[in-house]
Amino acid sequence: MEYFLQQAINGLTLGAIYGLIAIGYTMVYGIIGMINFAHGEVFMIGSFLTVIFITVLGSLGIHPTFTIIALVLLLVIPFTGVWGWSIERAAYRPLRGSFRLAPLISAIGMSIFLQNLVQFLQGARNKPIPVVVPGGFTLVESDGFPVQVRWLQIVIVVMTVALMIGLTTLIHRTRFGRAQRACEQDMKMAMLLGIDVNRTISATFVLGAGLAGIAGVMVAYYYNVVNFYDGFLAGLKAFTAAVLGGIGSVPGAMLGGLLLGLIEAMWSAYFSIEYKDFAAFSILVLVLIFRPTGILGRPEIEKV
Amino acid sequence: MTVPAMLRDAGLAALVALALALPVVGIRTVDTGAVLGLDYRFGWVAIAVGIVFGGRLTALLLYDRLPRGPRRIRTKGLAGRSRTLVRYAAVAFIVFAAALPQLPFSDRYVVDTATQVLIYVMLGWGLNVVVGLAGLLDLGYVAFYAVGAYSYALLAKNFGLSFWECLPLAGAFAAFFGILLGFPVLRLRGDYLAIVTLGFGEMIRILLINWTTLTGGPNGLTSIPRPDFFGLAFTRSPAAGETAFHEFFGLAFSTQHRITFLYYLILILALVTGWAVERMRRLPVGRAWEALREDEIACQSLGINRTTTKLTAFAIGASFGGFAGSFFATRQGFISPESFTFIESATILAIVVLGGMGSQVGVVLAATVLVLLPEVFRDLAHYRMMVFGLAMVLIMVWRPTGFVTQRTPTVRLSDFTPDPGAAR
Secondary structure (H helix, E strand, O other): HHHHHHHHHHHHHHHHHHHHHHHHHHHHHHHHHOOOOOHHHHHHHHHHHHHHHHHHHHHHOOOOOHHHHHHHHHHHHHHHHHHHHHHHHHHHHHOOOOOOOHHHHHHHHHHHHHHHHHHHHOOOOOOEEOOOOOOOEEEEEEEEEEEEEEEHHHHOOOOOOHHHHHHHHHHHHHHHHHHHHHHHHHHHHHHOOOHHHHHHHHHHHHHHHHHHHHHHHHHHHHHHHHHHHHHHHHHHHHHHHHHHHHOOOOHHHHHHHHHHHHHHHHHHHOOOOHHHHHHHHHHHHHHHHHHOOOOOOOOOOOOO | OOOOHHHHHHHHHHHHHHHHHHOOOOEEEEEEOOOEEEOHHHHHHHHHHHHHHHHHHHHHHHHHHOOOOOOOOOOHHHHHHHHHHHHHHHHHHHHHHHHHHHHOOOOHHHHHHHHHHHHHHHHHHHHHHHHHOOOOOOOOOHHHHHHHHHHHHHHHHHHHOOOOHHHHHHHHHHHHHHHHHHHHHHOOOHHHHHHHHHHHHHHHHHHHHHHHHHHHHHHOOOOOOOOOOOOEEEEOOOOOOOOOHHHOOOOOOHHHHHHHHHHHHHHHHHHHHHHHHHHHHHHHHHHHHHHHHHHHHHHHHHHOOHHHHHHHHHHHHHHOOOOOOOHHHHHOOOOHHHHHHHHHHHHHHHHHHHHOOOOHHHHHHHHHOOOHHHHOOOHHHHHHHHHHHHHHHHHHHHOOOOOOOOOOOOOOOOOOOOOOOOOO
C-alpha cells in the first residue's frame, strides 16, 4: 500500500508535467487543427534555458533559493513564448490553405531542425544542474517503508493546479479567451466579426509555448539533467496525454496527462520499467481505436 | 509598404531574433568538472541578428516588386509538360547505374556509396506509395525496414534459409506488420495516423532492444549470412564441397566481387520496386490511392472503400521496406536497434518530401543529394539532420511540390484543373 502511494505521488508529479505540455498540443489542435510536432522541442528549449540561466546566476555568485527559482521561471516563460511565436510565424502561418499534410511535414522538419540546432549550439552531452529545491518530508511510514514527498513535487503539483485555474479563467472570462473560442468554432466567421485571427493563433502558440517552458523548468529541476533529445519523447507522451483526454479540450489534456503519468508510474512499478514507453504508446493506439474523441473530447464532424 | 515601414518590420524581426538567440546562442554551458562553466558568444548573436535584419529587409523589398495573387500549388510540372524527357532520364539513369561498377573511376568506395544511395532510393519509392500516392503520412516506416532486416537475420541464422528464400518472407512479414498496424488506425484522420505510426516505430524499437533472447537486445545480431551467387559463395576459401565464386569463374579472389554483386542486387531490387510502383499507379487500386489523397469524402461517395484501399497502400509500402531491410541485413552482416531510429524514418520521409511527393524521379534525385552531400562535404555531416529539418520546412513553405513536381493524377480529364488547396 505504501509502495502504491509512493508511486501515485511520483506518477502525479510526472502527470502534471505531461499535462502542462499537453495543453499546448490541445490548444493548437483546437484552433487550427494541426499537430504542432515541434512543441516537444519548445519544452526542451525551456529546460536548456533553465540550465543556462541557473549557471549564469551561479557564476554571478547567486545560489539557488526560492527567489531564484521564481526568477528563472519568470525569465524562461517569455523566451519560450518567443520561440513558440517564431515557430508559428516561420513554419506554419505561410502554410495556411496549403494541402492537408503540409503543416505537419513542416512541423516535423521544424522539430528535427530545433533538436539538432540545440545539439549544435549547446553540445550533445547531458547537462547537469544542481538540486535547487532540496528535501521533503515523510508522509507515512510503515514496515520501514517511508512514503516520501519532495518539496519540489508539491511545488509542481500546486503550480500546475494554479496554472489550470488561471488558464480556465483566461479562456472563459477574458476577451482573448472569447476570441480564441470563436476561432476554434469557426475561423472564417470569427474573421468576419472582426477578430484578428492571426493574432489569436499567435497568442495561442505563445501561451502553449509558455506552459511548455514552465514544464521544461520543472523537469530540469526535477531530474537535474537536461539533454537535447528530451523533447522528442516528452512531446510524444504529452501528445498521447492530449489524445487520451480528448484533443481540443484543455481540462481533458490535464486529465489525460495525470492519467498517463499514473499509468506509467504504476506500469514501471508493477510490470517492467523497460516497457513503460511501450505501454504509453499502446494506450495511444488503444484510445484512438476505441474512443478517438478521448475522455472529454467532442466528436469531430467531417464537412465537405 | 513604405521604406520606413519595411525598416520597422525588419527591426522587429531582428528584435525577435535577438530574443531567440541571446540565451541559446549567446551563452553556452560547457563541462568543467563538477559545475558547468560558461562560454559567451555574443558575436554569434550579432551575426544572427544581422542576418535576420538583412534577410527580412531584402525579402520585403523583393516581395514588394512581385505580382500579388493567391498562392496555388502548381499541378502542371515537369511530368505534365514532358513525360518523354522523364522517360529518357530514367533510361539514362538505369544505363549509368548498370555501368557504374565498370567505369574507370569507380572503386570500392564509389560502389559502396552508390549501394547506399540505392537503398534509400528503394526505401523512398516504397514510402512514396504510402505518402506520395495514398497521402498517408507514415512516420514509422523504419519499423518495416527493421522487421525485414530482423526477419532475414533470424530466419537465415536459425533456420539456415538462403537470402532468396528469405526475401519474400521478409517482405511478407513486413506487409503483415503493416496490416497489423494499419487495420486499427487507418480509419483515423491523417495527423493522428502520423503520430500513431511514429509510436509504432518506437514500439518496434523498444521491443528489439528489450527482447534480448530473440533479437540480441541492444547488441544486435552479428554474423548474419552473406548472400551467394546461385550457390557460389564470395569467400576466399569455401567450405568443403562448395565452390566459391572466383573459383567457378576462374578469377583471382577479390573482395570487390561481393561488393559489386551486392550493388547489382540492390539495383535490381530497386528497379523492380520502381517498376512495380509505376505499374500499380495505373491499376484501379493505384488510381484509388491518388483519388483518396485528393479527396476522401468524394472517394467514399463513389464507393471506394477507404480502409481497404489505404490498407493495400500501407501493406505494399511496408513490404518494399521489408525487402530493403533484408538487403540491408545481408549487406552489413550486422544489425542492431541503433540502425532503426526515428531519424532514419525522418530521412526517408525527407527524401520523399524533397523529391516531390508522388514523383519517382524526384526520389532518385533527393536520395542522391541526401546521401552524397554529407559524403562530399565531410564537415557538413554533423549538420546533416539540421539541414534536413530546415529543408523540409523551406520546401513546404516555398515549393510544397518538391524538386520534381508531380501532383498530377495519373489519369485526369482533359480540361479540368484540380485545386488541392481548395479541397482540404
